[in-house]
Amino acid sequence: MTNASPRAPRTVVPIESTLLIAEAFDQARATELRHSVTSCAHAAGLAGQRLDDFVLAVNELITNAVRHGGGQGWLRLWRQAGELVCEVADHGSGISSRQLDDRSRPAPDTAGGWGLWLARELSDTMEVETGEAGTTVRISAALASAEHVGPHRADQPRSGPVSRRGR
Template sequence: MPDDPGASAPPPTLLSALFDADHITAVRHAVSGRAHRAGLAGRRLDDFILAVNEVMTNVARHAGGSGVLTLWRQDRTLRCEVTDSGPGMPPEHLHEQPLPSPFAVNGRGLWLARRLCDRVTIETGPQGTTVGLAIALAPEPHPAEPR
């Protein structure tokens, strides 16, 4: 079937990277640089990078140890997907959870991501999980009015 001439092309990928526990730091730094060049800065950049790091760490610890990260900009939003081929997430992790006890050793990764990003989505099943993170970029400055 021919391509739909009215369909727009998907946004270009800023980063696509395989990772495991040994490569989380390098991928996190790559995400940070590309997110900054895409227009994310200051605390919003720090928040997004922390959320990405938490999701990658969850993959390394709980979902088979390795995954794929994809980063792209769509309109005024920076989007990231982290995909693994683990056994899927328990249903209780799919919805908002209260802050874990201060003595809990796990359970803060998705909790943090949900607070640091504008949108978090989770698709999971026995073949793996994809966590999507989205954060709005600052509005484009308007050009000065001509005099």
């Protein structure tokens, strides 16, 4: 099946989650899909720099799937237990363990190699499953809890920056 749409990934969205987007994509749909992710992420509670960072991370994953993963992919976005999760899957030949293990920032004059590094840096968590049948990358961003929304009161602790796992 050479011209078939990409299969949906095998990962199951948890039942207590709210699925926001589940779409196949190729280069022609990348911009429209990025706008959909932006709208859904904003509606889910991301705003400002957190929103911009998450959307840029997702965009990097979409771009990687198109460039390195066979020209097309599958994106799912869902909200669960205080976080927004995005998963991008492709059917490329996988990512080498050397590349996955390299967590150093690419040199400023490097034309490529920024996608996974940026996705890791701009999200709270990042998980990668890769092999000869393709790659699935899942990132997440914590959503502000209801108790921290609104003006800060002196008797409440401020919520600090969210720690980033996977660096």
